[in-house]
Structure formats: C-alpha cells, structure tokens
Amino acid sequence: MSAPARRDLRARRAARTPWRFLIVQAAVLLLVVAVGAIAAWPIYRGPAFVVLVIVATIAATAIAAAGLRWRQNGWWVALVTIGAYLVLGLPLAAPGSLGSVPQALQGLRGVVTAPVTGWKDLLTLELPLGSYQATLAPALLVFLAATVLALSIAWRGGRWWPLAVIAALIPTVFGIAFGSTAPMPAPALGPLTLSREALVGMAALVAALVAIVWRTTADRRRAIATATAATGVRSGSRPLRGLAGRAATAAGMVAIGLVGATFVAPWALAGSPREVLRADVDPRLELAAELSPLGQYRTWFGDDRFDQPMFRVAAPDGVDRVRLATLPFYDGRVARVVDPTAASGDARSSFTRVPSALPANAGSVTGSARIAVEGWDGVWMPTVGSVTSIDFDGADAATLADGFYYNAETSAGVQLAEPRLRTGAEYRQGAAYPEAVPALGSLEPARSAPTLGEDIVPESLVRWVDEHANGSGGAGLEQLVELLRARGFLSHALTIDAAAPPSWTADLGDYAFQPSRAGHSTDRIDQLFTDLLAREDEVGGDDDAALVAAVGDDEQFAVAAMMIADRLGFDARIVVGMRLESADDTLSTCDDGVCTAGDISAWLEVRGAGPEWVPVDVTPQHAVFPSPDTQQRQDPKIPTDVRQEQAEAVQPADANPSDGGRSPGDDTATSQDLSALWTTLRxxxxxxxxxxxxxxxxxxxxxxxxxxxxxxxxxxxxxxxxxxxxxxxxxxxxxxxxxxxxxxxxxxxxxxxxxxxxxxxxxxxxxxxxxxxxxxxxxxxxxxxxxxxxxxxxxxxxxxxxxxxxxxxxxxxxxxxxxxxxxxxxxxxxxxxx
Known part of the structure; x- marks a missing residue:
C-alpha cells in the first residue's frame, strides 16, 4: 500500500468517533445533570426522587445511544423518549398508586396529564413533596428529556454541540425555579457563610465549564489527528503559556463568582425572599365567596341539627379542641377566614395543598388522630393541633387528597373537592401540639398600639376597657375577658316558641330565655357594651350578678374579646370549633369524642411577644339572669298596632352576611347543577x-x-x-x-x-x-x-x-x-x- 493510501486510511479512521470519546462526553454531561439533581432535591427530599434520577439518566443514555447506533432521526428519538416516559411514569413518578388497579389507573392519568397540569401541583403544594401522587412526573420528564437531548446533540457532533451543555443545565433551572421562596442555609466554611443556592449555582457553572473545556480540547485533538493522518505532518506541542493563560482565566471566572456568591450576594439580598415561580403563584382559594363560619354560628342550634352527630374524633392525649376554621380578619362587618384585599403571599390568607408531610413546630409533641365524618358537610375541615400529615381512606381518598388545602399559619384546613366531606369519610391526621400551653396571664404584649381602626372598634368598648382595666399584659387581658363573660348572658336566638322551647335551652338546665340579636358587626358589638355601661351607670358597684346586661353568644363575645386583646397589644384571632374536654363544666364538650352540632363553639387565640397561640374561652355565663330592669329595656314582645290604611309595604333588605343570613342571590337550591358538565368540559x-x-x-x-x-x-x-x-x-x-x-x-x-x-x-x-x-x-x-x-x-x-x-x-x-x-x-x- 502506498504512502498516500495509508494516509487516507488513517484519516478515515481518525474521522470515526471512538467509544472512549462517547463515554467521556456522556460523563461530563451527566455531571452537569447531577448538579441539577442536587438543585431539585429540596423539592422532593425522598428516596423515590433518587431512584427516579438514576433510572431516568440510565434510560436516557440508552435511548440516545440506540439512536446514534442505528442512525435514527430526531423524531424517532422523541417518540421513544415519550414511550419511555409513559412506561416508567407509573413505577417511578407515582409509586404510591401501585396498590390497586383503580389507583394505578388514576396514577397513570396523573402521569399522562403531568406535562400540562403537573407544574401547577409543584407551585401550589407545600415543600417537600416526597412521592405524593404524581408530583414526581415533571421531574421524570425533565431529567429524561434533558438527558436524551444533551447526549444526542453532543454525540452526533456538528457545530451545535454547545446546545448540549445548555440542555444539561435544564434540570438545574428546574430545581431553582420550582424551589422554595426562602434560601436554604449551607454549612459555614469558617468565616464564610454561603447559601445552598449559591453553592448549587457555582457547581453548575463549574460543571458546565468542565464540559465545554473538555469538548473544545477533544475536538481540537481530533482535528489535529485527522490533519496529521491526512498529511503526515505533525504539529508542534501546544505552548504551555497559552494553556496556563486559559486555565488562569477559567480559575479567575470561578473565583469572581465565588466571591460574589460569598460576600456580595448575601449583603445585597439580605432580608429579600427568593424570586422563583412559586413566589408569583397565589393559590388563594375562592373562600372569600363562602359565608363566614362565625356568621353561620347560630344555624347549628336549630332543633333539626342540635343533637345530630357531626363527626367522631379519636385524638391523642393533650389535645382538647377540634378546629374547624380560623378567622384572623375583621373589617367591622364580618370576621373572615381570608382577606379579599390581602396582598399576594399573605401567609394568613394562603391555603396550599399538603404533600406527604409538613414539619412540626420546634418544641411540639407529635401524635396521630382519626376523624370519622357523620353529619358534617361543610367546606371547613375538622383538624386537631397543627397538621403534619393527612391520609384519607375509602374510594374517594385521591379526590379528597386533591381537594384538601391547608394554611400552616392559621392551622386551618378546608376541603374543596366535589363531593366534599360526607357521611362515611374517614382520615388519619398527623398532629403537632404544644406540650404545655403558657398561661394567659404570663403573656407580654406584642406591640404598643392596636391594629384595628377607630371606625371598627366602637367607642363604648374603648370606654369600658379604660374603666375596667386592672393591670397590663396578659393578666389585664385575662381579667377583662373574665369580667365580660361574668356580666354577659348566653342566648342563641332573638325569639323562641314558649310552648315548645328549643333543644338548646333545655340543654342549659335551669335557664330563662333572654332575646339577643345575631350578627357581629361593629354596631352589634356597640350594643353589647352600651348595655353594659348603661347597667353600670344605673346600678353602680362591682357586683357582677347585679351588672349582667350583655346578652349574646360566642359570635358576639369572640369578636368583642378580639377587639379587647388587639387594644391591649396582642395578636388575636377567632377560632370556630369544638371542645373535646374542658376544666369549666359550664362549657359544652364532645362526649366520648362524638361531636354534635350543639357542641360548636367559638373562642379566641391570643399571641404575645412569643410564638405560642393561647386559647381563651369567651362563652358568657347562663346561670345568673339579667336584672328585671335590664329586661324591661329589651324590645317589647307585643308590637304597636299599625293602622292598615296608613301602612306602606316595605320590601325586606338583602340579608347581611354578618347576621348569618343569605341574600336572595345566594339561594342555590334551585340553581342548575352544572358540575357534571364542567367536569366533562375540563x-x-x-x-x-x-x-x-x-x-x-x-x-x-x-x-x-x-x-x-x-x-x-x-x-x-x-x-x-x-x-x-x-x-x-x-x-x-x-x-x-x-x-x-x-x-x-x-x-x-x-x-x-x-x-x-x-x-x-x-x-x-x-x-x-x-x-x-x-x-x-x-x-x-x-x-x-x-x-x-x-x-x-x-x-x-x-x-x-x-x-x-x-x-x-x-x-x-x-x-x-x-x-x-x-x-x-x-x-x-x-x-x-x-
């Protein structure tokens, strides 16, 4: 064989892609993908995610290698990748759905729809997600598709190979974009303090530089080898000075980035949340359209519901209350669960879906409760303590899990699935509760000025507080609340049928009915304290039995106590729920864990300078009746005669939501049910x-x-x-x-x-x-x-x-x-x- 022929043969051999090149190219790109797995770890934090990343990268490498081996085009590789995603989706992305055929079908549906709807779950669920339902499907799609794309571009060569490095960085972008809004601390390096995000960013930068430098060096060597084989002329060795200069430049870039991440970034971003996709998504629910649970308080005391069991609760020792709803907002008309005017991201108004588990508060005790629903059908979901996990039983378990939203700030949950909680539904709830609740009298005020405006707090309440305040801090608040309860009188209705008194009056024993108007607006609270002040001005002294004048129930007294606590500098919120046990035998409790409609109550939760919320009962007493003089000042039971010829018909006004009624437009009994049509269209x-x-x-x-x-x-x-x-x-x-x-x-x-x-x-x-x-x-x-x-x-x-x-x-x-x-x-x- 002649020398030119041998050179041509060497040139053709040099032009081939050696298997060592393919292996090293895959290794440097998979290093970049591995950094992306580290970036996405805080989203899931579970072994299922680790298994998913390993299997996805192996499958992606095999698909890219098969496409290269048999010279298949991009459409073939894309179709095989989609098929691999569907095949691997159920065992990797929805491992919890392998228990039964119906669950497997639902899990497969979640995998199929995840490319469209799965991103919403990542943004609306609390982190970490674990292996909750099909939330791992977006991660499977990202790691499988990005790895196939990166390896296919890099192995097939051409001038587009830098796009392979960009494709390998997609998992890192995924982990950062869908991560938490709060930066995660990393181990301190001596005097240096780095965030985890800074370390991940630096690692991604270094890995990408390694991939680029290696590829450019390998291409240069292959080009030199090809030219040498074709011409027989060998080039000189690469000058060490040029190589050292390029290495110094790369090291300088990394050093500048490290200095910026270590010193400049923490100083510039101090106190600022991370701007990620989760920060721009407000999963606030349509709870503002629901009537206030406090406004509906008196509807539970009707004879048709009073003795009806709502649910059964088996709670751990140390838990004495069941929470239905937390109402931290009051605008002078109605107490609300969410504030329609609150800014996006307000923790008190943000309800999110619960994935596998939530962390328990520091210093709390954890336990498990079981709740079985009987007659309860509201949107407000019974919970005990703070929710750490929740597992539904029955055929509707997946649907109920999708419809459960929780607010960790207010420790309240709602169920928005259709159908909602109904008879037969059961769930197990992981609960975290304080080992010992501090005494109310030991609390110190959180601030020196109230947050409720003067247009909300009536002047009569301000005068009453100023006249009876005896002490400051928690002790002063405790004294005022007890005084208000002692001089109040319990009543759940404006009128009753004397011939057939309601069940709630019989439940109170020796009880003499006193009428009280529903509602908890500023005007209603003003009436409460106006009656108290008028009785005090009329009788004088400090005998509580002679000064009973404020007639109402938990609806009015909870709002009044919240105003008092706010005026004394405490954070306060109203809770609607039921008591499992109580040291005060005058308060209603659930017998043997069976909670009936008549057991519903409202109380106050107060927080001082510390993080603990302390429950405060506000139910007025019912043993001491208001004095006869007070009764005489009530509205006459026999109305004044009206001359018919001069009477004018007046249409009733729309019901006020704060008075517990519904407006005519709220009547949904005769409205057409379009839920099936909406489900079909969706x-x-x-x-x-x-x-x-x-x-x-x-x-x-x-x-x-x-x-x-x-x-x-x-x-x-x-x-x-x-x-x-x-x-x-x-x-x-x-x-x-x-x-x-x-x-x-x-x-x-x-x-x-x-x-x-x-x-x-x-x-x-x-x-x-x-x-x-x-x-x-x-x-x-x-x-x-x-x-x-x-x-x-x-x-x-x-x-x-x-x-x-x-x-x-x-x-x-x-x-x-x-x-x-x-x-x-x-x-x-x-x-x-x-």
Whole structure:
C-alpha cells in the first residue's frame, strides 16, 4: 500500500468517533445533570426522587445511544423518549398508586396529564413533596428529556454541540425555579457563610465549564489527528503559556463568582425572599365567596341539627379542641377566614395543598388522630393541633387528597373537592401540639398600639376597657375577658316558641330565655357594651350578678374579646370549633369524642411577644339572669298596632352576611347543577391539550408544507411556478431520505434520484422556463405541477405506513437552504430582461 493510501486510511479512521470519546462526553454531561439533581432535591427530599434520577439518566443514555447506533432521526428519538416516559411514569413518578388497579389507573392519568397540569401541583403544594401522587412526573420528564437531548446533540457532533451543555443545565433551572421562596442555609466554611443556592449555582457553572473545556480540547485533538493522518505532518506541542493563560482565566471566572456568591450576594439580598415561580403563584382559594363560619354560628342550634352527630374524633392525649376554621380578619362587618384585599403571599390568607408531610413546630409533641365524618358537610375541615400529615381512606381518598388545602399559619384546613366531606369519610391526621400551653396571664404584649381602626372598634368598648382595666399584659387581658363573660348572658336566638322551647335551652338546665340579636358587626358589638355601661351607670358597684346586661353568644363575645386583646397589644384571632374536654363544666364538650352540632363553639387565640397561640374561652355565663330592669329595656314582645290604611309595604333588605343570613342571590337550591358538565368540559379540554402537545408539532409541519406548496403553485410569476414546482419535487425527495441537490444540475440530480421519465421531463421543463426566450404558458405550468404530484406519489411506492408518515413530518426540506441556488438559477433570465 502506498504512502498516500495509508494516509487516507488513517484519516478515515481518525474521522470515526471512538467509544472512549462517547463515554467521556456522556460523563461530563451527566455531571452537569447531577448538579441539577442536587438543585431539585429540596423539592422532593425522598428516596423515590433518587431512584427516579438514576433510572431516568440510565434510560436516557440508552435511548440516545440506540439512536446514534442505528442512525435514527430526531423524531424517532422523541417518540421513544415519550414511550419511555409513559412506561416508567407509573413505577417511578407515582409509586404510591401501585396498590390497586383503580389507583394505578388514576396514577397513570396523573402521569399522562403531568406535562400540562403537573407544574401547577409543584407551585401550589407545600415543600417537600416526597412521592405524593404524581408530583414526581415533571421531574421524570425533565431529567429524561434533558438527558436524551444533551447526549444526542453532543454525540452526533456538528457545530451545535454547545446546545448540549445548555440542555444539561435544564434540570438545574428546574430545581431553582420550582424551589422554595426562602434560601436554604449551607454549612459555614469558617468565616464564610454561603447559601445552598449559591453553592448549587457555582457547581453548575463549574460543571458546565468542565464540559465545554473538555469538548473544545477533544475536538481540537481530533482535528489535529485527522490533519496529521491526512498529511503526515505533525504539529508542534501546544505552548504551555497559552494553556496556563486559559486555565488562569477559567480559575479567575470561578473565583469572581465565588466571591460574589460569598460576600456580595448575601449583603445585597439580605432580608429579600427568593424570586422563583412559586413566589408569583397565589393559590388563594375562592373562600372569600363562602359565608363566614362565625356568621353561620347560630344555624347549628336549630332543633333539626342540635343533637345530630357531626363527626367522631379519636385524638391523642393533650389535645382538647377540634378546629374547624380560623378567622384572623375583621373589617367591622364580618370576621373572615381570608382577606379579599390581602396582598399576594399573605401567609394568613394562603391555603396550599399538603404533600406527604409538613414539619412540626420546634418544641411540639407529635401524635396521630382519626376523624370519622357523620353529619358534617361543610367546606371547613375538622383538624386537631397543627397538621403534619393527612391520609384519607375509602374510594374517594385521591379526590379528597386533591381537594384538601391547608394554611400552616392559621392551622386551618378546608376541603374543596366535589363531593366534599360526607357521611362515611374517614382520615388519619398527623398532629403537632404544644406540650404545655403558657398561661394567659404570663403573656407580654406584642406591640404598643392596636391594629384595628377607630371606625371598627366602637367607642363604648374603648370606654369600658379604660374603666375596667386592672393591670397590663396578659393578666389585664385575662381579667377583662373574665369580667365580660361574668356580666354577659348566653342566648342563641332573638325569639323562641314558649310552648315548645328549643333543644338548646333545655340543654342549659335551669335557664330563662333572654332575646339577643345575631350578627357581629361593629354596631352589634356597640350594643353589647352600651348595655353594659348603661347597667353600670344605673346600678353602680362591682357586683357582677347585679351588672349582667350583655346578652349574646360566642359570635358576639369572640369578636368583642378580639377587639379587647388587639387594644391591649396582642395578636388575636377567632377560632370556630369544638371542645373535646374542658376544666369549666359550664362549657359544652364532645362526649366520648362524638361531636354534635350543639357542641360548636367559638373562642379566641391570643399571641404575645412569643410564638405560642393561647386559647381563651369567651362563652358568657347562663346561670345568673339579667336584672328585671335590664329586661324591661329589651324590645317589647307585643308590637304597636299599625293602622292598615296608613301602612306602606316595605320590601325586606338583602340579608347581611354578618347576621348569618343569605341574600336572595345566594339561594342555590334551585340553581342548575352544572358540575357534571364542567367536569366533562375540563376532562375534554385536558385531553385535547395533551393531544395538541403530542401531535400538534407534527400537524404544524404538515400544514407549513401544505402552505408552502400552495404558495409555490399559485405564484403570479410563471417562472416562479416552474422553479417552485421543481423545488417541491426536490423537497419531497429530500424528505424521503434522498440527498440534497448540492452543486448538481437538474438532470444530474434526476439521475441521482433514479432517472424516471417524469423526473427527467420536470428537469427539462424547469430549465426551459429559466433559459428559454419565450416564457412558459399556463397549460405548461399545470402539466408541470401534475407531473410533480405524480413524482411525489412515486416516491412513496414500496414504503410502509410509518416510512411515508416520517417523510410527511420530516424537517429536512424545511431547514434546507436553497435560496442561493434559486437565485443563481433565475439570474440568467433576470440579466436577459435587463
């Protein structure tokens, strides 16, 4: 063998891609992906995530290697990746759904819809997610697709290989974008304090630089080896000075980034939350449209519900209350669970879905409670202590888990699934509760000024507090609340039937009914304290039995106590719920864990300078009746006679939500139930969106080619119709896997394509349209395009369905650059025209 032949053989061998290059290229890119796994770890924090990342990267490497080995195009690799996602999705992304066939079907549905709806779950659920339902599906999609894309681009070479590094950084972007809004601390390095995000960012930067430097170095060595094999001339060694300069530059970039992350970033971002996608998503629910649970308080004392069991509770020792709703907002009309005017991100108004578990507060005791629903059907969900986990039982377990939202700041949960909690529903709740609740008298005020405005707090309450305040801090608040309870009187109604008194009066024993108006607006609270002050001015002294004058129930007294606590500098909120046990035998409790409607109550929770919330009972006494003088000042039971001829009919006003009523527009009994239609439309819309995401790109390619063909055929210029038809023929051949025209003439290209008679005639007619003196007529153009359609059909002869479909959606003809060729072919005719 001659020397030139040996050099050519060495050149061809050097041009091949050695397996060592492929392995090292995969290793450096997988290093970048591994940094992305570290970045996404805080989102899940579970062993299922580790297994998912390992299996996804192995599967992605195998798919990319198979596509390279059998020289498959990008569409084949994409379809195989989608298939791998669907096959691996159930065991990796929804491992908790493998217990039964119905759960597996629901888990598979979650995996299929995750590319569309799964991102919302990542933004609305509290972190960490663990393996909750199908929340791992977005991570599987990201790590599988990003790794396949990165390896495919890098292994197939070409000038686009830097995109492989960008693709490998997608998992890191995923972990940062969907992470927590609060920066996570990292171990301190001596005097240096770094955040975890800074360390992850630096690691991603270093890993990306390693991948880029290695690839550029490897390409340079391969190019030198190819040139050496082809020419036999060896180049000199690389100057160490240039290599040292480049290494110093890279080290300087890393050092600058490290200094910035260590010193500048913590100083510049001190006290600022991380700006991530979660910070821009407000999962606030439509709870503002619900009537206030305090406004509905008296509806539970009707004879049709009073003795009806609502739910059964088995709570750990140390838990003495069941919470239904927490109301931290009051606007002078109604106490609310959420504030419609609150800014996005207000912790007191933000309800989020609960994934696998929530952390318990420091210093709290953990336990487990079980709650079985009987007659309860409201949106407010019974919970005990602070929720750390929740597991629903029964066939509707997945639906109820999707509809459960929790506010960790107020320790309250809601159930928004349809249907909501109903008879037979059961769930186990992990609870965290304080080992010892501090005494109210030991609390110190959190601030020196109230937060409720003067237009909300009535002047009568301010005067009463000023006249009876005896001490400060928690002791003063405790004394005022006890004084208010002692001088109040319990009543749940404005009127009763004396012949058939309601059940709640009989439950109170020796009880004499006193009427009281519902509602807890500022006007109603003003009436409460106006009665107290009037009785004190009339009787005098400090005998509580003689000064009983404020008639109402927990609805009014809870709001009054909240105003008092706020005026003394305490954070206060109202809680609606039930007591499991109480040291005060005058208060209603759930017997043996069975909570009836008549056991419902409202109390106050107060927080001072510390983090603990202390419950404060506000229910007024019912043993000492108001004095006769006070009774005389009540509204007369016999109304004044009205002359009918002078009477005018007055339509009743809309019910005030703060008075516990509903407006006529709130009557939903006769409204049409459109829930089934909405469910059908939602499922249909999601299914259609999934189909569009899967098949939309292919349909778009077909439509673009169809529009291109119609534009070429309908061109106003006769020459353009011929040259456009020839380009359509060449594009169809290229899409079927034939080579591009390159520098070949039309007849040479026809020979390369098989030399059919129709193709040869196309080449002749196309050349005549460009070079002939006489322009072609319309009949020739129509005949030309008929031949084009015939040749396009001939290219499909002998091909299977998938091969023909692959040609239809091929991108080769769309990315082929032929403008320069077309202009060169039209140039002689243009010159002739001039």
């Amino acid at each position: 499922i249909g819309g999601i299914s259609l969106l999934v189909l569009l995401l899967l098949f939309g790109p292919f349909a778009l390619i077909v439509l673009v080619k169809l529009a291109r063909r119609r534009g070429r055929r309908a061109s106003a210029d006769p020459v353009e119709r011929f040259t456009g038809g020839w380009q359509e023929f060449v594009d169809a051949a290229v899409d079927h896997g034939l080579p591009g025209p390159g520098s070949r003439t039309r007849h040479e290209l026809v020979t390369a394509y098989g030399g059919s008679a129709g193709a040869a005639e196309l080449a002749t007619l196309a050349d005549r349209s460009v070079f002939d003196v006489a322009p072609p007529d319309q009949d020739d153009a129509d005949r030309f395009w008929r031949i084009v359609e015939s040749e396009r059909s001939r290219l499909d002869d002998g091909l299977g369905f998938w091969a023909r479909l692959r040609a239809r959606v091929s991108l080769r003809s769309l990315v082929r650059r032929e403008r320069r060729v077309a202009r060169a072919q039209r140039l002689p005719r243009d010159r002739r025209d001039r």
